Amino acid sequence: MRHNTRRHSDIRLQKTRGQRGPSGQIRHVRRGVRRFFAGRRIRRGDDKVKAVNGYRLSHSFPSGAWEREMITHHGFSQGGFALTVRTRFAPSPTGYLHVGGARTALFNWLFAKRHKGKFILRIEDTDAARSTEESIQAILDGMEWLGLTWDEGPFFQSKMFDAYRAHAKKLLDAGLAYRCYCAPEELEARREAALKEGRPPKYDGRCRARTDAPDKPYAVRFKTPGGGATSFADVIKGHISFENSAMEDLVILRSDSTPTYNFCVVVDDATMGITHVVRGDDHINNTPKQILIYRALGYELPVFAHLPMILGSDKTRLSKRHGATSVMAYKEMGYLPHSLVNYLARLGWSHGDQEIFSIEELVEKFSFENVGASSGVFNPEKLLWLNHPDIKEMREEAIAPLLLPFLKEKGIDAGGDARLLAIIKTLKERAKTLRELSDAAEFYFAGKVSYDPKAAEKFLTKEALPLFEGLIAGLSGLSEFTEAKVEEVFNAILNANGLKLGKLAQPVRVALTGGTVSPGIFEMIAAMGKERAVARLHDAAAYMKKG
RNA sequence: GGUCCUAUCGUCUAGAGGCCCAGGACGUGGCCCUCUCAAGGCUAAAACCCGGGUUCGAAUCCCGGUAGGACCGCCA
Numbered sequence: 001m002r003h004n005t006r007r008h009s010d011i012r013l014q015k016t017r018g019q020r021g022p023s024g025q026i027r028h029v030r031r032g033v034r035r036f037f038a039g040r041r042i043r044r045g046d047d048k049v050k051a052v053n054g055y056r057l058s059h060s061f062p063s064g065a066w067e068r069e070m071i072t073h074h075g076f077s078q079g080g081f082a083l084t085v086r087t088r089f090a091p092s093p094t095g096y097l098h099v100g101g102a103r104t105a106l107f108n109w110l111f112a113k114r115h116k117g118k119f120i121l122r123i124e125d126t127d128a129a130r131s132t133e134e135s136i137q138a139i140l141d142g143m144e145w146l147g148l149t150w151d152e153g154p155f156f157q158s159k160m161f162d163a164y165r166a167h168a169k170k171l172l173d174a175g176l177a178y179r180c181y182c183a184p185e186e187l188e189a190r191r192e193a194a195l196k197e198g199r200p201p202k203y204d205g206r207c208r209a210r211t212d213a214p215d216k217p218y219a220v221r222f223k224t225p226g227g228g229a230t231s232f233a234d235v236i237k238g239h240i241s242f243e244n245s246a247m248e249d250l251v252i253l254r255s256d257s258t259p260t261y262n263f264c265v266v267v268d269d270a271t272m273g274i275t276h277v278v279r280g281d282d283h284i285n286n287t288p289k290q291i292l293i294y295r296a297l298g299y300e301l302p303v304f305a306h307l308p309m310i311l312g313s314d315k316t317r318l319s320k321r322h323g324a325t326s327v328m329a330y331k332e333m334g335y336l337p338h339s340l341v342n343y344l345a346r347l348g349w350s351h352g353d354q355e356i357f358s359i360e361e362l363v364e365k366f367s368f369e370n371v372g373a374s375s376g377v378f379n380p381e382k383l384l385w386l387n388h389p390d391i392k393e394m395r396e397e398a399i400a401p402l403l404l405p406f407l408k409e410k411g412i413d414a415g416g417d418a419r420l421l422a423i424i425k426t427l428k429e430r431a432k433t434l435r436e437l438s439d440a441a442e443f444y445f446a447g448k449v450s451y452d453p454k455a456a457e458k459f460l461t462k463e464a465l466p467l468f469e470g471l472i473a474g475l476s477g478l479s480e481f482t483e484a485k486v487e488e489v490f491n492a493i494l495n496a497n498g499l500k501l502g503k504l505a506q507p508v509r510v511a512l513t514g515g516t517v518s519p520g521i522f523e524m525i526a527a528m529g530k531e532r533a534v535a536r537l538h539d540a541a542a543y544m545k546k547g
Numbered sequence: 548g549g550u551c552c553u554a555u556c557g558u559c560u561a562g563a564g565g566c567c568c569a570g571g572a573c574g575u576g577g578c579c580c581u582c583u584c585a586a587g588g589c590u591a592a593a594a595c596c597c598g599g600g601u602u603c604g605a606a607u608c609c610c611g612g613u614a615g616g617a618c619c620g621c622c623a
Binding site: 090092094124125126130131182187188191199200201202219221242243246247248251252253254255256260262264265281283284288306308311313315316317343346347348352353354355372373374375376377379381382384386388392429430431490500501502506508509516517521522 | 583
């Protein structure tokens with residue numbers, strides 16, 4: 001049953017368990033539950049009071065608002081002492097860092113930075129068969145390129161098996177878990193049969209009451225409570241509740257005694273002191289299981305924030321079909337890390353009408369309150385649009401080292417070229433990516449210009465020959481080869497012949513670049529340098545005479 | 548099939564019961580500027596999933612549909 005929770009805005013948080021803060025110390029802050037509930041369609045049960053992440057929601061707050069930040073910053077105040085926010089990114093090393101993972105990492109990072117907390121990197125490599133060294137490196141590279149530096153780690157789950165086993169033993173000893181001797185093949189057969197008959201494919205718990213201990217390999221299963229519900233207040237999605245009866249007794253230790261995901265996550269997040277678990281909303285269904293384990297282990301719950309997924313253009317989960325999904329692929333396409341970060345931040349999060357943010361602004365303004373609950377489509381065109389101002393506003397000195405590898409791919413070694421900065425200056429305003437910039441720069445370095453046939457036919461005509469001769473003479477005579485001086489030479493010729501700039505600029509453009517598209521004619525000539533410009537004009541003049 | 552999540556222009560979003568016959572941005576069309584191409588400026592087309600309810604008043608709150616997505620492993 002759904003409630004109009006907005007009307008019940010007299011809701012407060014009370015501490016019900018844990019040691020983090022005395023009850024009754026909740027400040028009133030203006031931006032409270034109204035928005036939280038308004039946009040989130042929070043559901044609440046019929047009962048007036050619900051336990052939520054160790055707090056209770058109840059209808060008694062006199063000020064009529066609820067401290068939203070209390071959930072967001074859960075664990076903040078402890079008798080006046082600030083506890084630091086600790087977030088983590090926990091990828092499994094089975095491939096490269098993709099944009100979805102990068103966004104999850106970014107939001108974790110942003111939240112930690114925003115609250116001067118710690119951001120932790122943890123590699124979830126319990127599946128030895130699928131985890132690879134290359135993947136680990138690829139993820140690290142991607143994070144580093146994006147500037148998502150971590151304060152602790154990387155930690156590897158594969159090195160912490162003892163801790164998981166110890167925790168499992170604790171549950172076993174407490175009677176909160178049990179040994180399951182069912183063979184995997186047997187379970188698989190039962191699952192298929194259940195699916196076939198339309199029954200939920202849930203483990204029937206047949207080993208739960210077992211008192212014998214056969215000399216067979218066994219898995220350890222967690223005892224899920226048969227009744228009741230497990231609910232939590234997600235900072236992004238609102239109140240979420242699951243019936244315990246729908247959950248099965250999940251395996252926490254495999255028969256080879258390696259731990260499983262849902263168990264490791266809890267043990268790690270709890271022992272690493274993670275205060276805010278920020279991850280994709282594909283984990284929502286895992287959350288109640290994890291909460292149950294937290295409780296069984298006697299650990300305090302973190303705050304959960306489930307980010308909506310990133311979809312492809314056809315609104316299905318983003319995958320290679322939709323184009324590049326690897327973060328490093330964007331580096332290779334000539335994007336700047338800031339653009340990707342800016343784009344990813346804006347995909348799901350917003351701050352009024354603002355589109356462009358510096359990293360500092362992002363850190364300053366980020367809040368889960370402004371993260372939308374619905375999934376978003378990855379739009380490469382908008383990312384491209386964002387990259388443009390980044391390149392435009394970057395100093396030539398900063399662009400140069402990034403551009404060199406792209407030029408090198410074309411066989412151009414511009415490292416020692418004194419003209420490089422001037423060349424970049426002419427190009428950067430009109431390049432959306434570094435790759436585009438390197439493409440556009442190619443003509444500057446070419447040994448000989450090859451003319452686009454159509455352009456040559458239209459512009460490199462006999463009529464233009466006298467103008468070229470005048471230009472060659474004028475440019476050759478310049479002692480100072482600057483943009484302004486070049487322009488003076490042009491103007492003199494234009495005035496003497498009563499022509500508009502277009503009449504001269506286009507033929508010259510073809511002569512110098514081979515095509516009809518280039519930076520402004522004066523800046524381009526100046527950047528090219530006298531020697532090369534004059535030589536190309538000579539070549540063009542010779543071509544005109546022939547043809 | 549079960550569970551959970553979600554729903555405003557093609558896309559990202561603003562929206563906190565009246566400031567909304569819905570604002571911004573990308574993309575698209577037009578015009579201006581102009582030595583080409585971009586950029587820039589102006590401008591146009593373009594959305595509240597449907598049905599009930601609450602209310603003097605609903606994009607907004609409630610209920611029900613519908614649609615999309617995710618998850619249902621001894622994967623993570």
